[in-house]
Amino acid sequence: MKKSSFPQRKKEKYQIEIFEDWCKRCGICVEFCPKSVLARDDTGLPVVKNPDACIGCRLCEIRCPDFAIEVKIKEESVDRKRKGDPD
């Protein structure tokens, strides 16, 4: 296979934060997650079941009617520096 000419970038890891007091337990984020990262607990609150599967599409964040979910890039996984970039 031809090697990509783009610099190899470390796979980013995502962290999902849910604000319990803003969440109305509607379940839209759980239902429409393309990678089934989220699940619902007994009260209907979304919980992060499978954080490694998250691809960072932010569909949960975009479709959350209550602005109660946030997808963050994990700090240690960011490797944006390229060759020749100033420090």
Place this chain on the structure above:
Amino acid sequence: MARGTTVVHQYLRHDAIFPHVWCPGCGNGIVLGALIRAVHHLGYPKDEIVLVSGIGCSSRMPLYVDFNTLHTVHGRALTFATGIKLANSRLRVIVVMGDGDAVAIGGNHFIHAARRNMDLTAIILNNRIYGMTGGQSSPTTPYGMYSTTDPYSHIEPAFDISEMAACAGATFVARSTVYHAQLLQSLMEKAIPKKGFSVVEVITHCHVQFGRANKLGTHIDMMKRQRDQAVPVEKAQTMSPEELKDKIPIGILTDMVRPVYNEEYENLKKRAGLTN
């Protein structure tokens, strides 16, 4: 107090009470999120945006965002917006209305704002029912559907808001659903800078009133229904009317250039010698 660090949280009004007033799973919050992200991507400062609304569930939107906001009387949001735009043409005026607000009580104002081609952006949330007042039929309730006032089914045909706007002379007309939230944001990003009357019709769900009366299931079922019913405009043009019967064409329906009222008004002022 805003909680998170996303773009949306930066635009929320810090003294408003959260969680907001809408029912769990309501699409209004998704539209508000898309609107905030669209304004942020366009790069307008908060002080240049005026968000005007009338009365209804969706019209509570200005309470939560940190723009210049105006919550006006039922159906007359467009008239207030017209006044704002004529007084200060530098401002970007966005009008948020429900279907009842825009085409029932304010139907007259809507078609005449489109005819004049006022430089406004109208975002119309179409949930096909009067949700706030208890689920009465609205002019966009489809034929044969049920509501509180139509227990034996609705016998009137419904308005097509986008078609009506295009016929009345709006220069930009687009339609999306709340399921297609990313498309909705990109349509708003096109509609807000557009010169002239631009309309974005958003098909949303009212699972509490419309869904319950018609046994359409939960808000998730209704969003899946939106996903299944939506077809891109390009594809819809190749389909027959029978195939399009239960479908919702989404995307840009009309995009043209016409003389804008505000510019004509400025020219008129010059001709009359009112400006130096």
